[in-house]
Amino acid sequence: MIKKTDSQFNKPLYILYPGEFYATKEDCVISTVLGSCMAVCLFDVAKRIGGMGIFIVPGTIGTSGIISDAIASKGIGDIELLLGEIVKIGGDRRYLKAKIFGAGYPADSSSQMEQVMNSNIKFIYEYFTLENMTVERSDLGGEFRRRLYFFPWTGKVYRNILQNNEESSEFIKLEQEYIDSEFRQKEKFGRVILFD
Amino acid sequence: MKHILIIDDSPTIRISVEHALKSLGHAMVCAENGRDALGKIDALIAQGHDIALCVLDVNMPEMDGISFLKEFRSRDKFTPVLILTTESEDDKIKEGRSHGASGWIIKPFKPDELLSVAKRFLK
Numbered sequence: 001m002i003k004k005t006d007s008q009f010n011k012p013l014y015i016l017y018p019g020e021f022y023a024t025k026e027d028c029v030i031s032t033v034l035g036s037c038m039a040v041c042l043f044d045v046a047k048r049i050g051g052m053g054i055f056i057v058p059g060t061i062g063t064s065g066i067i068s069d070a071i072a073s074k075g076i077g078d079i080e081l082l083l084g085e086i087v088k089i090g091g092d093r094r095y096l097k098a099k100i101f102g103a104g105y106p107a108d109s110s111s112q113m114e115q116v117m118n119s120n121i122k123f124i125y126e127y128f129t130l131e132n133m134t135v136e137r138s139d140l141g142g143e144f145r146r147r148l149y150f151f152p153w154t155g156k157v158y159r160n161i162l163q164n165n166e167e168s169s170e171f172i173k174l175e176q177e178y179i180d181s182e183f184r185q186k187e188k189f190g191r192v193i194l195f196d
Numbered sequence: 197m198k199h200i201l202i203i204d205d206s207p208t209i210r211i212s213v214e215h216a217l218k219s220l221g222h223a224m225v226c227a228e229n230g231r232d233a234l235g236k237i238d239a240l241i242a243q244g245h246d247i248a249l250c251v252l253d254v255n256m257p258e259m260d261g262i263s264f265l266k267e268f269r270s271r272d273k274f275t276p277v278l279i280l281t282t283e284s285e286d287d288k289i290k291e292g293r294s295h296g297a298s299g300w301i302i303k304p305f306k307p308d309e310l311l312s313v314a315k316r317f318l319k
């Protein structure tokens with residue numbers, strides 16, 4: 001993540017990269033570029049708390065759903081990281097709303113990605129259904145990249161469809177590296193420590 | 197009857213833990229934060245039930261996992277408490293240990309692994 005103080009919004013601008021998440025109580029803007037990754041924006045307008053997380057579920061999820069699916073559990077863990085940070089600054093998931101973006105399959109992505117993206121989209125809907133959390137906006141799929149500007153105090157999101165890859169070449173490279181590494185360790189679980 | 201208490205603010209995690217532990221055959225009770233859990237424990241004890249194991253999240257609103265653990269340990273020194281959290285910092289883990297946690301599992305968890313750890317503590 002990098003912070004810019006001279007943004008066009010007259011607020012601090014935080015730029016998030018694939019695999020990162022950020023929660024804040026500050027009146028700011030959080031921005032990213034998405035190809036195949038998904039961005040989850042969570043916010044509580046009354047408390048002026050919000051956060052964004054960027055991740056991918058590395059594979060296709062089995063037909064029995066996201067509970068007890070090894071690949072889905074990685075996505076659940078990623079959203080938990082964001083929610084944990086939101087809880088630490090006073091948020092409560094019972095009062096949060098969500099906006100979700102991404103899971104595109106740009107023309108230059110591999111052919112199996114379309115299947116993975118459809119599975120990611122199924123995952124995210126099933127997750128928010130289980131969480132009983134309102135999804136105010138979902139903008140998923142499609143053969144293009146998106147740039148987002150998220151305002152955590154209000155939950156507002158500006159989304160641009162990117163026609164030109166050149167201005168986002170850094171994001172495209174970092175996203176590919178992130179996706180490759182997530183696929184390499186797709187069944188990686190957290191450590192278990194026993195206190196005896 | 198012996199109950200397993202699952203304390204997590206995420207419904208998805210609560211269902212996943214129930215799913216992972218159902219083969220143990222224990223009754224399971226869920227709570228969505230530490231305060232909710234203390235109320236559920238009082239109710240279970242009033243009905244003559246015992247708590248066999250707590251599976252406890254850390255980041256929760258109202259009462260977090262470490263605050264719950266302190267309160268719970270002031271009443272119950274022995275019932276195992278397994279922390280299940282995204283928190284992976286050594287200092288946090290040490291804090292859990294110093295307040296009487298039995299183990300620390302970092303999310304995402306492997307259902308089989310959670311089951312075998314739970315079995316070990318239920319012996």
Ligand SMILES: [Mg+2]
Pocket residue numbers: 084087204205206253254255256
């Ligand atoms: Mg939690």
